[in-house]
Amino acid sequence: MNEHYQHRARKRFGQNFLHDAGVIDRILRAIHAKPGEHLLEIGPGQGALTEGLLNSGAHLDVVELDKDLVPVLQHKFRDFDNFTLHQGDALKFDFNQLQAPPRSLKVVGNLPYNISTPLIFHLLAHAHLIRDMHFMLQKEVVERMAAGPGGGDWGRLSIMVQYHCRVEHLFNVGPGAFNPAPKVDSAIVRLVPHETPPHPAKDPALLERVVREAFNQRRKTLRNTLKGLLDGAAIEAAGVDGSLRPEQLDLAAFVRLADQLAAQPAHS
Ligand code: SAM
Secondary structure, three states: OOOOOOOOOOHHHOOOEEOOHHHHHHHHHHHOOOOOOEEEEEOOOOOOOHHHHHHOOOEEEEEEOOOOHHHHHHHHOOOOOOEEEEEOOHHHOOHHHHOOOOOOEEEEEEOOHHHHHHHHHHHHOOHHHEEEEEEEEEHHHHHHHHOOOOOOOOOHHHHHHHHHEEEEEEEEEOHHHEEOOOOOOEEEEEEEEOOOOOOOOOOHHHHHHHHHHHHHOOOOOHHHHOOOOOOHHHHHHOOOOOOOOHHHOOHHHHHHHHHHHHHOOOOO
16 A cells, blocks of 8 residues: 555545544544444544544444545554454445444444435444444534424434434534535534333334324424324324424324324224
8 A cells, every 4th residue: 555645535425534633532532442342433534533443442343435445544554453444335234244242332433424314324223232322423413313392403313313312412523623624513422322212112113104204394283294194083192282293292202103103903
């Protein structure tokens, strides 16, 4: 590998590389990796966070989509025997191949903004394997994840993330910490999967369906938006006022609606 390889950031891969040492250090301290732990980094890029993660002594698997970065990373971290690189799309990555015991994986990533929401949904499907996750995301996305009911930020992302995880908006990061600088502010979020969900749904897939349907038209009443799934009597039987709008309902109420749907003979 040529020591002087200059990688040009690629927009289509959402490449904004971190270069601010202070920010990098703050993220590493928030992750707080220790020897014997198992880390998974999504999109290591040129290795801004990777080096500190490897220095913790934990085992680190990384998944990077950009083939041109593979030799760069392999060369840079050739002396670390706790480093495993997977070239490919994190959205298609099979987390079971890591053979991680339940609640063991620490997932990390300065995520490409174009795939952050689908990637987080992909990870939530494996929440039982995960101990915690630390992500750099668009600040607006972190605000939606951490939102409570009653406002415009409360929606499908807040509800499904909070169903599975405790959410902590840790700190914000300005565009100047990256090269090239993105147009928006970013933030670091910590997601910790619940050991036992505080509001378990009989079928989480039905919760997703109810939430998706309800927020498809967030200005309409629940009676209207849920028409195809639950009638007025079923909404009332779940203890929910059908004249409310979806953003007025908390997670527990959405779970009651999903359980009501699960109890119906033909919900499919
Ligand atoms: N972690 C590095 C840093 O902080 O400087 C890079 C962050 S950059 C915002 C996002 C990285 O994710 C890039 O290296 C990009 O190539 C990679 N990436 C983009 N889409 C990906 C995907 N679907 N799966 C895995 N990596 C991806």
